[in-house]
Amino acid sequence: MYEKKINILKEASEESKRLFSNYARVRNYKKGEAIFRDKEEVGCFYFLLSGYVSLYKISSNHEKKVIFICKAGEILNEVMVQKEFASIYAEPLSECEIVSIDKRKLRMIMENDFSVAEAMMESMASKIRRLYRQLKNTPNAVRMDQQLASKIWKLGRDFGVETERGIEVKFDITISFLAEMLGAKRETVSRQFKHLVNKKMVELNRRRLCIRNMDLLQEYLPK
Numbered sequence: 001m002y003e004k005k006i007n008i009l010k011e012a013s014e015e016s017k018r019l020f021s022n023y024a025r026v027r028n029y030k031k032g033e034a035i036f037r038d039k040e041e042v043g044c045f046y047f048l049l050s051g052y053v054s055l056y057k058i059s060s061n062h063e064k065k066v067i068f069i070c071k072a073g074e075i076l077n078e079v080m081v082q083k084e085f086a087s088i089y090a091e092p093l094s095e096c097e098i099v100s101i102d103k104r105k106l107r108m109i110m111e112n113d114f115s116v117a118e119a120m121m122e123s124m125a126s127k128i129r130r131l132y133r134q135l136k137n138t139p140n141a142v143r144m145d146q147q148l149a150s151k152i153w154k155l156g157r158d159f160g161v162e163t164e165r166g167i168e169v170k171f172d173i174t175i176s177f178l179a180e181m182l183g184a185k186r187e188t189v190s191r192q193f194k195h196l197v198n199k200k201m202v203e204l205n206r207r208r209l210c211i212r213n214m215d216l217l218q219e220y221l222p223k
Contacts, residue, residue, distance in 0.1 A: 003017045003020060003021055005050075006020075008047075008075060008116055012109075016113040020106075024099045024100065026049070027099075029095070034089070035091065035092065036089070037086060038086055038087060038088055039087075040086050042086045043102060045075060045076075045077060045106050046077055046090070047074070047075050047076070047100075048071065048072055048074050048076060048097075048098055049096075049097040049099055051072070051092055051093070051094045051095055051097065052069060052070065052096070052159065053070045053091065053096060054066050054068075055070060055076065055090055065181075065183040066181040069093070075120070076090050077090070078124045143222075144182070144184065145220075146221060146222045147182055147184075148182060148189060149217055150222065151181050152196070152211060153214065153217050153218055153221060155169050156211040157214075165212065166210045167210065167211040168211075169210075172207040173204065173208070174207055175189055175204070178193065196217075199216075200212055200216075201213055202217070
């Protein structure tokens with residue numbers, strides 16, 4: 001049962017899980033297929049069952065800035081609690097299975113089961129804390145090579161698996177994507193990445209990012 005995979009339902013009552021299952025719909029998305037777009041009217045909450053999803057904004061200069069990468073169990077659009085329109089783009093980084101539920105139906109479940117409402121608030125709080133950490137590592141406060149090292153270390157911690165070569169991130173990574181995570185120019189990130197490669201901390205081969213030494217990379221992070 002997919003209800004067991006969704007974080008906000010872990011402490012929910014059996015009745016809440018039953019209602020969620022009755023109202024929800026499951027759909028598969030291909031890599032790069034839009035789930036929803038910024039400023040688009042969205043009447044559903046989306047939960048990721050498998051795969052990875054990038055949440056990003058596009059600047060006035062038409063540059064992409066990745067804000068979050070979501071993994072299985074997470075909700076993609078908590079902000080729908082407040083308004084009917086999305087405030088961010090959602091795009092799969094791999095093939096994904098996603099469950100959606102009408103906003104009004106989930107609100108009804110939350111009204112009758114505080115554990116679900118509390119879990120929703122905890123999910124929001126987690127994203128806010130992650131934003132605080134991102135603000136701490138703004139370009140004016142931290143060197144670009146340290147910002148890049150920090151992003152790569154977190155990718156390894158959150159999405160990595162152990163291999164003979166080191167910790168490998170489980171979805172495709174490019175220099176362009178790393179630049180989008182940092183909100184920086186690709187050329188700048190490419191130079192800084194080569195610097196980390198030369199220090200034998202990381203490597204990128206056929207879009208697979210491998211962290212050769214997590215401890216060494218962690219020592220390089222901003223204090």
